[in-house]
Amino acid sequence: MRILIVSWEYPPVVVGGLGRHVHHLAVELAAAGHEVVVLSRRPTGTDASTHPTISHVTEGVLVVAVAEDAPHFEFGEDMLAWTLAMGHAMVRAGVSLGRGGIGDGWQPDVVHAHDWLVAHPAIALAEHFDVPLVSTLHATEAGRHSGWLSGRTNRQVHSVEWWLANESDCIITCSASMRDEVGDLYGPALPAISVIRNGIDVSTWTYRDRQPNSGPARLLFVGRLEYEKGVQDAIAALPKIRRSHPGTTLVVAGEGTQFEWLREQARVHRVARSVTFLGTLDHTELLGWLHGADAIVLPSRYEPFGIIALEAAAAGIPLVASTAGGLGEAVVDGVTGLSFHPGDVTGLVSAVRETLDDPAAAQQRARAARARLTDDFDWGRVAEETAQVYAGAKRRVRNPIGRPHIPQRPLPDRG
Known part of the structure; x- marks a missing residue:
């Protein structure tokens, strides 16, 4: 299977646990015989005019890393603009994959998005290649703020998360608690949600x-x-x-x-x-x-x-x-x-x-x-279960999805 993974962090760009998760998953999928391309980004401070997109094969995975389109944006101050600029660069790089960028016009069988920051490029590329979109939701904005989305940026992030969840053909969460949270926040018209735990390389x-x-x-x-x-x-x-x-x-x-x-x-x-x-x-x-x-x-x-x-x-x-x-x-x-x-x-x-x-x-x-x-928590098992989700994913009929519900109260206690 040909898999295009879209993630805003991948080594050497690692912000938190998401980057390590995507790295191990990609390597294990490649080891299992799948063709894996990871579309990610170069470190902050690079721009598309002076730092071209780079691609290299490491551990059996082709990593395509884009530079930021507008280097004057600051993530902490211009989060949505920064994210859209990154997404724009990712879309350009992703579309080029099907134009002879890899071999004779490589195209994926599935697109796998990791979190809301790559919603725009992941949705656009799944639509462009007309393949299923699988999304792993590692956390939610409402969960991070106990359900109180009082700020404009908080509400915007929640809306993008809701859009990604409802545009996906399959959803993966890393725990049963997250599955329930995603269902409460973004339902009721969501696709199937699979629980696949994180893994670890004990060696x-x-x-x-x-x-x-x-x-x-x-x-x-x-x-x-x-x-x-x-x-x-x-x-x-x-x-x-x-x-x-x-x-x-x-x-x-x-x-x-x-x-x-x-x-x-x-x-x-x-x-x-x-x-x-x-x-x-x-x-x-x-x-x-x-x-x-x-x-x-x-x-x-x-x-x-x-x-x-x-x-x-x-x-x-x-x-x-x-x-x-x-x-x-x-x-x-x-x-x-x-x-x-x-x-x-x-x-x-x-x-x-x-x-x-x-x-x-x-x-x-x-x-x-x-x-x-x-x-x-074996990564081989995680990759196998994820590949099973890919194999079962079918592109859904896209219906109007309306507007998201914005929670203004504490989320249910899942402790």
Whole structure:
């Protein structure tokens, strides 16, 4: 099968978990014998007039990376304009594939879009080639803001997501929670929704049992510094944890828009000296911190999946995670980690204390989490299930889809 994957991030351009997901999926599909082309973008700061589209084959995948059409747009300030400019460049590059760009006019059998930022090029290219459109919705704007879409940009992003969902011929989500969320937000005329979990390549994550720690406990958070990731709850919990476990520290790895606010929260809770912000870590650095900490705390208030939970399990660090969305499916409470309700600081404190008080039991759960990865989260299995969705996808009759409903209330609790 000839597959055209459209994604706004693909190595070396990686913003978050989506880029890693698309990379592993593309490589596994290619390894299974499919012809895979990934249409993505070059790093920010490149423009089409001075940085032409580049294409190269890596790991069996042809990667076509476009430059930005208007380099003066800033993603954080001109999100919709920036996205449309990127989409325009992607459409031009995608159409050229069928004009002798690959071999003798390569054309896909299916187009696979990843998230709303590539809605315009993915929909246009599926229509141009007259092939099914499969979309993986990794998150929703309403979910990220608890259902409150009060800002103009928020409502615009939601509308594009709704359009992509309703224009798709099949939809994939990474968790049952996300499936329900997508159905609630974008239904009722949606195509079939398949749940296919994220995967992980365990060979790149060295497992290591915890070494006895005679000093203060070390907690670790890894993720984007955004409100929905719940870092503020981990900071609020730290003073209580330190009362029973003096000297406990929290290391925060990641970047995001809430960095300054989170630093202020550390000062408000009088733990500024006990909270360290590391910024973004490369793979080797991250693995070192995963091996050195006593537990990883993932306090998300909203989490479509939470791939860091799999990476932490692969490295052998005990998991303490909220039950938000996909985290509640990735971590089995009492078996592969300890869980608490999203936003429940008291529950977070209890789970951390139990983990620190009984390191032997915590290590047993960590081993169980690692063992589960090879059964439930193998990338080969993810690729096989995705290929089955491709094979069953048929181009639907396009009917007028009207206007989207804009939620103005909290989403149902899926914690």
